[in-house]
Amino acid sequence: MTIEEYAIEQSGLESKFHNPIEELNKLIGAYGLTPNQSKVYLYLSKIGTKTASEISKNLKIPRTETYHLLNSLEQKGVVYSIFGKPTKFESVDIEKAIDILIRNEKNRVSEMESKKEHIVKLWKTIPNHGKTDSEAEENKFQSLQGKNSILARLQKMIQDSNEEVLVLGTEEDFMKFYHTEFTEYLKKCKGDLKVLTTYTNKGNYIFDDVPLEKIKKIEDKNRENFCFIIKDDDEVIFFINNSIIDNVMAIWTDSKSFVSTLKSLFKLVWKKSNHIKESDASKILGSEITYEHRLREIEQEKRILSYLQKNFKMNKKGVTKK
Structure with missing residues (x-):
């Protein structure tokens, strides 16, 4: 049998x-x-x-x-x-077997960490061949597959940030990183941290460790199509298939035009959103926004989205610059 x-x-x-x-x-x-x-x-x-x-x-x-x-x-x-x-x-x-396997993996990781310095030193002894300055300055796009590769890139971005880290996405987007060091990395941000999320009673535990004054609530459900994390004016992680929990995928890029476009979108949404404690009050104040003002906001958002669609082809396999 x-x-x-x-x-x-x-x-x-x-x-x-x-x-x-x-x-x-x-x-x-x-x-x-x-x-x-x-x-x-x-x-x-x-x-x-x-x-x-x-x-x-x-x-x-x-x-x-x-x-x-x-x-x-x-x-x-x-x-x-x-x-x-x-x-x-x-x-x-x-x-007992699981405990043994966990210990084996910890020992393997410790051994890898102990060899890191030697590998880097050895790598530096090899001269570069055929790499020009112009090639080094080109915009780079890297596909990140799985939570581990995304978290590793995020950790590096947080460590290198000097000005700000901007986070936009629904609780469902970030729920995939629950039980990881995701919020620990955010807390270590040296610059100004700003988080835009749906923040409902059902899922607000995702950002338990993040101070409420750094979080604003997304009231506009149309923003649920986007999920990205920006570091300063330099880098962005853009999630491209947020609905698939077991196969989290994202694109990292240092493209200035891509970063600045998403940053403009973030600031537009941040400006019209309210901090968590202000959300209830915003419903009253929202009625004071004029119809013409809202039309201008929509037009600005359309220009941003048109830029993204024109310059970048997005699909489940990744993002390809046109």
Whole structure:
């Protein structure tokens, strides 16, 4: 019996329904295991002690590969062998296994950090070839895939900021970064931090650590189509598929025209928005805004959006400058 068949039998699910083993394989993969390593570990953890031949047969993995997988799992400390003829294999308890894998990953990261200085020094000893000053000054566009790459770029932007950091997006946009150091990075901003967000009772916990005086509430729901973070007049992270939680994607660029255009949009929305504590009062004051004034604002926004559409092609794969 395979681990998938075992899981379906024990849970009473039919094969057409979701198999929890598939989800477990994905989750455990985040702790440094390959799909087949996860499959072997989960098989042993639920089926019990087995030989390599039994594992190979039941999981339909070639015997040679099965031995390699078992050896690697032993090295990671989540599987151990029982001497005999033939040798049998048994798994470590799931909670202990997760603790071991976390410790392994921490040790791996520490080792990477310890080598950083040596790598940078070694890199500096190699002369540049073929890179001209004009090429170095060109506007750069970089695709950021996943929360980790976005957070790494954001951290660098915050560290380098001198004047201000501007953040615009809905709570739903930033909810993807809950349980990360996202707000910790924002708090370390040396310049002026300004946050424009929807800030509802349902999701205001996202910015719990950010002082309320630095946050304004977006009343205009049309702004929900945009999500970006600007550093000074130099850089911007622009999110391009905010609706997909498991596949967060963004574009980083130092294009002056792109940064200044989004900054103009931010300042326009910031000017007509109110701080959180002023939101209720704004409903009364809002009636004093003239029809002509609102028309001018809309026209200015249209010019900004037209610029973005004219100069940049945006799609799910990224942003391409025309």
